[in-house]
Amino acid sequence: MDASWFLEGALKGNDKAQYHLGICYAEGLGVEKSYKRAAGWFSKSARQGHVKATYELALCYRYGDGVSKSYTKCRRLLQSASRKGSLPALEDLAVAHLKGKLGLEPNASAAVPLLIKAADRGSKRAMTWVGLMYAEGRYGMLQDDEKAEWYLLRSAREYKEGSQVGKEIRAGARALFKLAQRFAEGRGVKQNYEKAIDWYSRASIKGYSPAFYELGMCYIKGLGHGLDQSDSAAVEWYARASEEGHAKAQFKLGLFYLKGRSMPKDEFMATEWFMEAAEQGDPDAQVK
Incomplete structure (x- = not known):
């Protein structure tokens, strides 16, 4: 998309061409980026009822791009655009x-x-x-x-x-x-x-880290058709959740290290994960 494709139509008052020319100025497509000119073309198009131009102009007023920021004008334009679909x-x-x-x-x-x-x-x-x-x-x-x-x-x-x-x-x-x-x-x-x-x-x-944790729980319990109980699989999911900062998973992972369950026993790593979980307010980790 290039501004030159739309300039002639925009100057003749075509609302679609005015909208697309506004996009070109907003994104610097074939022209020097200019939010002020973008807002100007969006405004011309919006006055003719162009829905997307009305929405883009609302965003200009929301963020102050090429116009003075005005939440009142932004809301009014959003209402107009939403009524038009x-x-x-x-x-x-x-x-x-x-x-x-x-x-x-x-x-x-x-x-x-x-x-x-x-x-x-x-x-x-x-x-x-x-x-x-x-x-x-x-x-x-x-x-x-x-x-x-x-x-x-x-x-x-x-x-x-x-x-x-x-x-x-x-x-x-x-x-x-x-x-x-x-x-x-x-x-x-x-x-x-x-x-x-x-x-x-x-x-x-x-x-999504909560999903990592729940999948770990599923493997611990062996829930579901074709999903057998597996400590090693559970550890993998707990580890992924723990790296994302999931406190319950961090506590569970600490227990695996502490007990040497499905991995070499490592009290240092257990303590590290307990501390991580405790800092996030996990009540079980806080009493360890």
Whole structure:
């Protein structure tokens, strides 16, 4: 994509060309990067109703890119874009109400309907939020296992193939992990260790340390079809979780070193891991 491709159309008032020219200036594609010019072209396009340009202009006002920062203008543009079908704008508004961003006070009653609307439109992030809210009965939501499973399962399916964006990876992994927990504990679903292990494994692929720990526990207990009890496999998962700072895994790993279970006995390493876990507040490690 090059700015020269869009300049003629933009000058003639074509909203799509104006939007793409704004992107070129924002990213320095074929022109010298200029947030001011980007915002100017986004503004021209947005005035003609271009949804993506409206959202991009909202971001300009949010971060002060090429314009004076203004949360009021940002919110107004996000509302306009969301009414026209922009899912990112709807997500941003929901999170702003939920967490008290963009000059707003935290307001769960305003955020929840927006999150549900975003989830129903296909937002992976919103599916995860809504599923967790139903699962945990948070933000004024009544705890509802069936609805929690429905949203988390949808979210997990969307995330199965894996996003490359850090925040999305963690959000997706958390959804996968929560779904695994429900199958492991039989909360709202029929208890099924094989499905639990499958979803824990999917979460582990995304580097989610709680999933490492739970897989270690599964190997200790020998849960699931085809998953035999294995101390050595458990140690591997505990070690991975420990390196990521998981306190319970650090304590478990310390016990293996202390007892020489599935590894050479090493009291020094045991103490090191107990101290790591204790520093993070693990109650079992603190009494060792």
